[in-house]
Amino acid sequence: MEKNEIREGIVNSIGYNGEGIIKEDNFVIFVPFSLPGEKINYKVLKVHKNIVYGKLLEVKTPAENRERPTCSVYTKCGGCQYQHLRYYRQLKQKSLVVQDCLKKIAKINIEVPLTVKSDLIYGYRNKLVIPVNRDESGVKIGFYACNSHRIVDTTDCSLHSSWVKDIIQCFRTYIKQNDVYCYSEQDKNGSLRHIVVREINGKFIIVAVTKDKLKNIDKLIEVLQTKFKFFSLYINYNDKDTNVVTGENFDLVYGESGLKQTDFGITYEVGPQTFLQVNNGVKIKLYSDIKKFVSNCNANFVIDAYSGAGLLSSIVAKCGNTVHSVEIVKEACEYAEKLAKNNGIQDNMTVHYGDCSQIIPQIIQGCNGDFQIILDPPRKGVDRKLLSIIKNSKPKQIIYCSCSPQTLSRDLGIILGTIDEESGEFVKTDSPESEYEISYIQPYDMFPQTKHVETLVFLERI
Structure with a gap:
């Protein structure tokens, strides 16, 4: 197979980044904007050993799930990967990505349910x-x-x-x-x-x-x-x-x-640096589920790591829980403190400014094991040091909300003991040992038309 060669192929599956995958002889060929079952013509752009990257030239036999994109610069702009795929299939594909990442990265075999849909599939970003x-x-x-x-x-x-x-x-x-x-x-x-x-x-x-x-x-x-x-x-x-x-x-x-914005009876302020979920409708569905699971746990303390402007912390605090909200962005902490005061929940909610891996160990010491922790980290996942601290401190429940199936899978593998790190690489452990099990896993379509997916996982102490 040579660069610039024009070839024909039949797409077998979809990759993590939304590209169609063709398997031919010993080659794996990635062709963006193609779908399983389609016969296509593509141009070879790059060949690296048995990995090939191609450009879609023509769809000779369209898949039933092919959709007409709404955007005039789709395929040129790098923002969307799924506008050519019907929405229901997008939801199924995102569930499969989460399930596959857990299997390949964390060595965890678990069935992942259909992704929770967004009521708006366009015009949803705030x-x-x-x-x-x-x-x-x-x-x-x-x-x-x-x-x-x-x-x-x-x-x-x-x-x-x-x-x-x-x-x-x-x-x-x-x-x-x-x-x-x-x-x-x-x-x-x-x-x-x-x-x-x-x-x-x-x-x-x-x-x-x-x-x-x-x-x-x-x-x-x-x-x-x-x-x-x-x-x-x-x-x-x-x-x-x-x-x-x-x-x-x-x-x-x-x-x-x-x-100012009001959700779940909490009025809060958003500034130029404040983290806030980009899809309001899916945010409500996601936080409603988190609120339900927190309420069902009998822990006296809740630690909300990577808490942003404190919205989720305040929702939990309003239910009567004692919440420690931890965030590294100073402006977000200031808004969280103002939020707690303005909503009359300052007695239930303490805001901590600083790095989670440094602040949370101090908080854990005062909880005497009677706590649950919410993890909502950036795309890179939870700090390795913090993961170790959490495992050793044995919270009653771990709630993990992630925008990256890859780092979510890595972190879950570490917590559940299904993988170990050896020479900078993660390998399957022979005899996994853990005091936790996954009691709930659910993807949410926070980002329709893109490859990205939000996933919520609840880990219960056995």
Whole structure:
């Protein structure tokens, strides 16, 4: 098999990243945007030993589950992987991914139920992060192509509501009318480099991320006022050459510092750095299930690790539990403390600012084993040191919420003793020993049209 060769094949299955997989002779061929059962023509882009990466050229025999994408830049933009797949099949595929990861990574064989659907399969995202870049052809505002920093210029995104189109248009107008010298990935110079927006009940927090001083900010405010009635505008300065979107300093130049939202009878405030699930409808379903399981456990203390702005902590505290909320982002901790006070649950909820692996061992000492722990870590999973501490401290129940089936599987394998680390690699243990068992596992479609899935797992002490 040679690079640039045009070949025909029949797709056998779908990979973790949503690509179709063809198995031919000794080769495994990955072709994005193709579906099982389809006969396709594809171009060979890269060959590495027996692994081949191809580009879909033609679908000769479409699968019954093929759907017409709604986005004009689908297959070019790297944001979505499943718009060509009917929604019910997306749900089934995400369940299979979780199940397969548990089997291959954690060496755990368990049947994973159908993924809980999102009521909105488009227009569900309440947060926008979109890069801005200047090149020889001009200024581009759009999303990165897959596995690159090449921006696919766009005017809209179907995963967000109609406001995203107005945001992009406002910034294009501001840039053009004020001759804004935007950031360039090539020469590392310029100002505006990202636009970040959070929408809460028709109100917006807008962040302009810039390397250098942004000119004529008053003109940007005027342009935004033509489309948005209620908004706050922050200027964030980020002069680092990294993949991190925002810098440390946020300057409020217009509007209120945060937005208020009410869920489960809890009113809370969201700021420009606050973590919040991007899909409100699925968030309610997910948190409702967590609340139910916490209520059914008779532990006196609940530790909420990676707690963000404290919404989940406060929901649990409102039920009468004594909650320790632990978060490393200072702004989020400040909002969590304000949340507890404003909702009259400060006696039940203590907010801790700092690294979970350093703070939680101190909290555990005061719980005398009478506690349960909620883990909702970033995509990289739980700190290895913290996992060891949790295992040794033996909480009554472990609730793990994850946006990565891969790191979830690794961490569950460690907790349940089904895998050990040897020379930097995880291997199956001969005789797994654990004081816990999985009593519940459920994926949730927090991110329709994409390969991503949220998974909730409850571990009960045997």
